[in-house]
Amino acid sequence: MSDPMAFLLWVKGPMFNWALAIFALGTLARLLEIFLLGRRPNYAEPRGGEWGPGLRTVLTRSVADPGTFQRAPFDVLVGWIWHVGFLIALLLFIPHIELIQALIGLGWPGLPNPVVDAATAVTLVALVATLIHRLRHPVKRHLSTAEDYLIWTVTFLPLITGYLAYHRLIGPYPLALGLHILAAEIFLIVLPFTKLTHIFTAFIARWYNGAIFGRKGVQS
């Protein structure tokens, strides 16, 4: 595989198919697993609705309460910044929309490249900051497992390779683009089997919590 174009074609062709399939069916299996765990029937008289509070919780848990913010403002702020930045880069960069449209037929307007570029730069800085924070904070360092570092890496790689490819900071371009796609594919493959699954489960879990509390008539 000495030829970067051959490498690019491999990551865009066979490797992409593998990654996509592992991601899709892995995620499906994980979601099935979670749903098949099932909810124990609750025979208690419901004291409130499930849907309203469930949706409310999806929103409220997405915004840190003042207490949490005061305890760990860095985690909240930087966490938000890089999550939003990541989503901008992922969903509003025009070549990405092009890819999604080719895959599922759905498209939407993108943002001008300089905006996406700036968002990516901010995200990269934020991610590096989280890593430094994690390494320097004694409690966090103690709590961190190998999986945490793996996940940081697979999240960071697509962004940095994309940034480098866009600015042509590594050459040749087919290699740079190939590395970026490969990084994204690794992200996809790892996603269903690690805590990255939270991309799909976070909102479900929040809704679930909210729904249970709502049923009990308690505000979560």
Next chain:
Amino acid sequence: MTGGSVSDPATMPAAGGPDWDAAKAILNEVRHALRHFVATGESTLIDLRAQPFAPGDLERLLAWLGRGEVEARVEALGPTRVWESAVPGVWLVDHRDGDDQRLTLQIEVAEFPEILRSPAQDIEQAVAILDARLGAAADGGP
């Protein structure tokens, strides 16, 4: 064909700078060259051939630079047209081949373009040439 540069008032842009990227980059370079020329007396050549111009950009740039007071034509290996732009010290040198196809188009920031100067070696031979012509004249020449 790579048409000549005509300064058509209809296409003359309004006052202020052009708002297209290709021209801005060139004009910045010209500005830099002018300051350099004023400070040091060193001239600068900018090749306009290999620029990522959009269709019509070159014509717009030439129209924007406009025409100054001097225009010249050199006949050497095909025609070369030279004119001063409306910005003093900023010259355009349009080298053409024998079929009037453009070889290069350059902006030259200088007192006057090099191609107009009589080559020193030619001047060294000038007296001999003059003498020869005088000799021919004596023999019933012009």
Next chain:
Amino acid sequence: MTERVVVDPITRIEGHLRIEAELSGDTIIGAYSSGTMVRGIETILRGRDPRDAWAFTQRICGVCTLVHGIAAVRAVEDALGYEIPANAQLIRNLMIGAQFVHDHVMHFYHLHALDWVDIVSALQADPKQTSALAQSISDYPKSSPGYFADVQRRLKGFVEGGQLGIFANGYWGHPAYRLPAEANLMAVAHYLEALAWQRDAARLLTIFGGKNPHPNFVVGGVTSPIDLDSDSALNAKRLAQVRTIIDGMQTFVDQVYLPDTLAIAGFYKDWAERGEGLGNFLCYGDLPAGAALDPATFLFPRGVILDRDLSRLHDVDLHADDEIQEFIAHSWYDYSAGNDQGLHPYDGETNLSYDARGGVAPPYRQLDVAQGYSWLKSPRWKGRSVEVGPLARVLMLYASGHEQTRGLVDSALARLDLPVEALFSTLGRTAARTLETKVIADALDGWYDALIGNVRAGELATFNDRLWEPATWPREARGAGFMEAPRGALGHWIVIEDGRIANYQAVVPSTWNAGPRDPDGVPGAYEAALQDNTQLVDAQQPLEILRTIHSFDPCIACAVHLSDPHTGESIDIRVT
């Protein structure tokens, strides 16, 4: 094996061609034409997106750089029943026409002229007399004694500089060169002039297709949109530029190419008696007047002439299995159901088989002509060996009563004092090329005016997106794309399955003309043209062979482009 005169490489052509000729005394009694290079483009096409095919097939040839692109998009359009806008058809006509004019002029001056023009003799010419000669045949402005003196001085400096470059080892001084020194100098000047001219002519394809060689095409229309208010589309400035280029082409054809051809032909009238061969001619027809590819509206009529009988044009059906077939009796291929049958291109199959089919291991001195001796196949129309190209087209135009052609042919024959039969010859073929160039150069006006008329009327469409997406296609489709290329009838046959190319075959002009003998031993056009009518003054300097072969304007990379994946010899040593 008898010893033969071998000419390999035949230079000043496109591709790799070898001619072997058997002599009896000084007369050629047997000639064998061999294409010696294969790439396998049709194999490469299998499984690909039919919309991409034009780019692949276009690289069959960089000389007739447009024709395979057009044939490929037409094949896909035929398969899908894909209509294109009238403007797109007009733009394609303009591009095809420009390609003809460009290609024919370059062929005459840069590929063919040195068979008739002795460069070295031009050094002896008197520029004044050359000027007088030039002015006597044309009003072309570059004809002053000073102009010819300059050319001569440059040529002299070049020869005396000691490095003859491309002119080294030509057959200079060969007795078959018969032009006076002045005519030679004029031709050399025009050789250089034509090199400069062709650069401008090529620009027409660049305006519509982005570059030349290998301009861009698209299934469903053309790539350039029309918008008079946009810098980045075909606008008034661009269209005016097209007009200027057309004018330049017409001027050169009228004032240089046409007069030069007639002037030079006058010295070589004996070449009106040899070099024809088959007497059968085929033409698919091309250059429609409207949006549809309707043979009734073609400038070049469709038809077949058999046995020189101009009174009867036979019809051609590209889809009928029993009309166009390819044979491989003397080609380095295998057919799965026997090597003596013919296959229609839809069912075409081709397995490279060099060693087993008689290919001699290189380095070799002679081909084994009893077995396979070429990478070209032998196409036949209803079993007949036919000639395609300018001569076929001019005969077709003449036979169908095209007024301008009749006028041009008759006046040229009258000028040269030759009978109509003179057309069936090497000289006739070369002259036909010039005359059809004139017809096409003039026809450019009509297409240009029609395009301008449409634009004025607000009809701007250049592309039809209705069938662009493969999802809109039937599961299976097959189509034939044809055109008249400068070298003759060109056909591409495509079979589409599930949006992909299942089979692709091209039968090209130089395969018709340069192909080897068929199973019945009937020779191809090149072979027939050389046999039994050509004498060599000097077997070491076979200039006569070059004259006749070059009169066909060989394009051999076009002619050999076939191969098949199901072959033991195909090996994949791609470096990745």
Next chain:
Amino acid sequence: MAASKTLGERLRERGVSRRGFLKYCAATASLMALPPSMAPAIAAALERARRPSVIWLSFQECTGCTESLTRSFSPTIEDLILDVVSLDYHHTLQAASGEAAERAREEAMRAHWGEYLLVVDGSLPGPRANPGYSTIAGISNLQMLEEALAGAAAVIAIGTCAAFGGLPQARPNPTGAVSVSDIVTDKPVINVPGCPPVPMVITGVLAQYLVFGQLPELDEYRRPRAFYGQAIHDRCYRRPFYDKGLFAETFDDEGARAGWCLYRLGCKGPSTYNACATMRWNGGTSWPVEAGAPCLGCSEASFWDAGGFYRALSVPAEIDGARILAAGAVGAVVGGAAVALTRRRVRAGEQAREPVTVDELEQRQ
């Protein structure tokens, strides 16, 4: 054979004045993509320059590269043939045929052994392929290349076929075609890719060799940086539309007419390194993107197999149902195993659990 003259002498003999010479040098600098300030250095070099002997071998090619060469405006093909190089062997242009042509090649090789420039267009059947796939004068391409290589000063591979294998090497490479650099190991090779290359890039590289007698600076693919240093996309006049997200959706919509970016129509400009966007084609007339055609990426290795000319660059090459199913099966197995593991853990937890009633708890207290 008389000693060849320098270019300076030749031009003077043709009556070219000093101003004309200065202009020639300015044009040459521009041609070689050098800054105009290099003109005096070029003038000095041209005074001494002698036409190098060029032997041009055409193998598995389409003659498009030669045709492109003839479209060069500066220097023109006439100037190139008459002044710049001595084109001693070139099938398409040379007068001699057959044995006389081959003799011209052998004579030029002998006379300029160790000094001539070898130009190759077209790929060639490699050492493991049948040599009969391409022969000239009965000699296989490989043998002819190896013989000519022995005395060459340097090799220029013109066009994508010679540089990278090109069309003949496209999948499934039916004739075992290889590129020139696959064969040449001990001589400098310059790759001038493109299908065909921009005319002035070909002449620019030849002029560079004539002027400086050495090869230009090359990138990792042995391409001259001066011409292949930047991606089409980065120099494209339509780039601002890409940055704004304005795209032509078909060949004749509002966007196409306004000159918007062709990315969605499959333009390979972002991954293609070539000079089209700045030098343009045919004397600056136009170039594919200007004519509404997405860049095919023709100067890049493997561009024929790069997944379709009308597929946007970021779109996967092909979605292969069978492979997705296979990969999906792997994903399902892994996912299923994870499910099974979790369920077992849950069941184990359930079994290990000791149920207790409220009464029991109260009793324990």
